[in-house]
Amino acid sequence: MAVSAAERADLVDELRRDVAGVADIWTSAVANAEGLSSHEASEESIAGPYLTLRSLRLLRASLLQISRTGSPRIPGGVTVTPEGRTSARVMPADLFDRLLYPGVTADVWMQPGVEPGDLRSTMAVAYRQPDAGGVCLVLGAGNVSSIGPLDALYKLFVANRVVILKLHPAQAFMQPVLEAGLRALVERGFLRIVQGGAAEGALLANRPDVDELHITGSFRTYNAIVYGADAEGEARRLRDDPILHKPFTAELGNLTPVIVVPGRWSLADIDYQADNLATMLTNNAGFNCTTPRVIITPAGWQLRQRFLNAVRARLAATPARAAWYPSATERFDEFIGAHPDAELYGERTERQLPWALITDLDSKRGDDLCFTTEAFCSVFGELPIPSADVADYLERAVAFANDSLWGSLNATVIVDRKSERDAVIGQAVHGAIAELRYGTVSINHWSALGFGLGVTPWGAFPGHPRNDIGSGNDVVHNTLMFSRAEKSVVRAPFRAFPKPIWFGSHHTAPALARRLIRFEAAPTLWRVAGMLPLAFRG
Numbered sequence: 001m002a003v004s005a006a007e008r009a010d011l012v013d014e015l016r017r018d019v020a021g022v023a024d025i026w027t028s029a030v031a032n033a034e035g036l037s038s039h040e041a042s043e044e045s046i047a048g049p050y051l052t053l054r055s056l057r058l059l060r061a062s063l064l065q066i067s068r069t070g071s072p073r074i075p076g077g078v079t080v081t082p083e084g085r086t087s088a089r090v091m092p093a094d095l096f097d098r099l100l101y102p103g104v105t106a107d108v109w110m111q112p113g114v115e116p117g118d119l120r121s122t123m124a125v126a127y128r129q130p131d132a133g134g135v136c137l138v139l140g141a142g143n144v145s146s147i148g149p150l151d152a153l154y155k156l157f158v159a160n161r162v163v164i165l166k167l168h169p170a171q172a173f174m175q176p177v178l179e180a181g182l183r184a185l186v187e188r189g190f191l192r193i194v195q196g197g198a199a200e201g202a203l204l205a206n207r208p209d210v211d212e213l214h215i216t217g218s219f220r221t222y223n224a225i226v227y228g229a230d231a232e233g234e235a236r237r238l239r240d241d242p243i244l245h246k247p248f249t250a251e252l253g254n255l256t257p258v259i260v261v262p263g264r265w266s267l268a269d270i271d272y273q274a275d276n277l278a279t280m281l282t283n284n285a286g287f288n289c290t291t292p293r294v295i296i297t298p299a300g301w302q303l304r305q306r307f308l309n310a311v312r313a314r315l316a317a318t319p320a321r322a323a324w325y326p327s328a329t330e331r332f333d334e335f336i337g338a339h340p341d342a343e344l345y346g347e348r349t350e351r352q353l354p355w356a357l358i359t360d361l362d363s364k365r366g367d368d369l370c371f372t373t374e375a376f377c378s379v380f381g382e383l384p385i386p387s388a389d390v391a392d393y394l395e396r397a398v399a400f401a402n403d404s405l406w407g408s409l410n411a412t413v414i415v416d417r418k419s420e421r422d423a424v425i426g427q428a429v430h431g432a433i434a435e436l437r438y439g440t441v442s443i444n445h446w447s448a449l450g451f452g453l454g455v456t457p458w459g460a461f462p463g464h465p466r467n468d469i470g471s472g473n474d475v476v477h478n479t480l481m482f483s484r485a486e487k488s489v490v491r492a493p494f495r496a497f498p499k500p501i502w503f504g505s506h507h508t509a510p511a512l513a514r515r516l517i518r519f520e521a522a523p524t525l526w527r528v529a530g531m532l533p534l535a536f537r538g
């Protein structure tokens with residue numbers, strides 16, 4: 001390994017300085033490209049430079065620990081779940097996390113066969129057993145500005161590859177910003193940033209000096225590269241006869257479910273959770289692989305309609321957003337054509353789409369678009385499931401999510417504290433978490449938190465073969481460098497205080513986001529204290 005872990009930590013320090021230096025330009029560039037208001041632009045401050053800086057800070061800590069002890073340090077304990085999975089507590093990662101993410105924990109469950117005593121040997125494998133290295137082509141996603149650079153950082157620092165990052169055409173405007181922010185890697189020849197469409201991607205993928213590939217995006221793009229884009233390509237996929245014979249890792253989205261556990265919620269609880277859910281639905285105009293596409297509710301819950309009405313009110317109060325992502329209008333129209341009774345909130349114009357809520361989906365209609373196809377626009381569905389009791393409901397909801405919804409990337413469960421403290425319901429909730437075959441399962445916070453925390457691996461539930469790739473076959477982020485993770489389990493309070501900055505109704509998000517970026521660039525307790533007044537007014 002030509003560059004030691006300690007030298008890589010120094011390199012990360014340069015990256016943190018330069019990314020912080022372009023943070024304002026980064027946010028403005030995305031806001032201009034997507035037609036965002038100044039308040040909406042705070043989403044991009046968080047999803048872009050903030051998450052990148054957080055990942056770099058955590059990565060630096062792991063690199064320093066590798067240089068000293070040979071392995072990253074797990075910040076919490078290592079336990080064994082009732083199901084026999086070795087579980088590592090990775091969040092909070094430090095004192096700063098305890099202050100900035102109060103009440104939030106995250107555990108990484110390992111795959112079968114990983115024993116607690118073996119866990120350390122499965123971490124930072126590229127540093128323990130370095131191979132000859134190679135060149136990885138990273139095909140960046142088009143929907144979130146940090147995905148491409150974070151994928152590149154993972155391949156560079158965790159997988160020990162040099163990287164060609166091809167930006168998606170929808171993110172091509174970010175090339176000069178990223179080249180400035182990642183200058184330390186570009187100048188040393190470890191990273192090249194290019195742009196182009198499918199033709200350029202295919203050309204790079206087939207170059208003999210490109211050893212492997214990674215993509216965050218669509219399974220259709222993955223299949224086209226591996227097997228071919230025409231009818232013969234589909235025939236090749238079915239018989240698993242690829243035209244590309246290179247290692248190819250992928251993170252490919254899913255139909256994210258949100259499972260609502262019934263409880264005796266107060267009006268304040270309903271309002272908070274409606275705000276929580278509406279935020280998940282409307283963030284980034286619905287152009288997220290973590291956007292809930294199917295909200296699973298208990299059909300007999302006496303508060304179901306009151307909760308849905310609160311969600312409707314939040315959608316009605318949220319301005320419609322520009323439909324900036326390619327083919328969004330066509331996808332929207334396909335879903336509305338299949339469900340003409342969809343409820344629309346906001347005005348449709350030449351540039352923007354309303355929020356569309358399709359309620360009372362029927363679980364018996366297994367071919368419904370809402371269960372088979374990722375809308376990737378401002379469309380969401382609600383599925384009521386009849387049941388005898390809460391335990392029966394959770395069993396049915398989990399079975400539907402696992403077996404009838406496409407994908408295995410991430411899922412959210414919402415359950416109030418009193419319900420989870422009930423012995424029977426608590427056991428059923430734990431069983432649901434264990435049985436959900438998703439790479440990230442989040443309780444009460446949006447499962448996108450698994451994307452943003454950095455210490456949690458982000459990717460599909462393991463087991464997808466290349467000719468049925470589903471949500472993908474590997475993870476990214478993962479600053480603790482686990483190689484045998486099965487799923488991340490994130491927990492948060494039923495009602496968090498202060499209000500999380502990503503909530504769409506957060507009043508001080510723009511100012512708070514700027515301070516979070518300054519904190520990540522040079523973290524101190526003083527800077528945390530300086531954020532508290534803004535956080536409490538959110």
